[in-house]
Amino acid sequence: MDINWGALAGVFGVSLGVTVVVVVMFSLGLAAWARAGHGQPASDVPRGRQQKMAASAAVLCFASCLAVAAYGISLIVPG
Numbered sequence: 001m002d003i004n005w006g007a008l009a010g011v012f013g014v015s016l017g018v019t020v021v022v023v024v025m026f027s028l029g030l031a032a033w034a035r036a037g038h039g040q041p042a043s044d045v046p047r048g049r050q051q052k053m054a055a056s057a058a059v060l061c062f063a064s065c066l067a068v069a070a071y072g073i074s075l076i077v078p079g
């Protein structure tokens with residue numbers, strides 16, 4: 001049995017890179033979600049533009065994580 005070490009290293013590198021990107025995107029999404037004021041009791045302060053942009057950034061980060069996960073599942077599950 002021969003192992004193609006170059007291909008194995010390539011798969012490992014891509015997997016590690018995608019994992020790091022997904023973790024960073026999820027972390028940025030959590031930080032943006034907290035900055036937008038979600039998860040805290042409602043206050044009487046009106047929502048400003050920065051809070052709306054933070055909420056939009058959080059949703060975009062979470063959507064990108066979901067897209068990567070869905071793509072990975074589509075590679076695994078025949079369909």
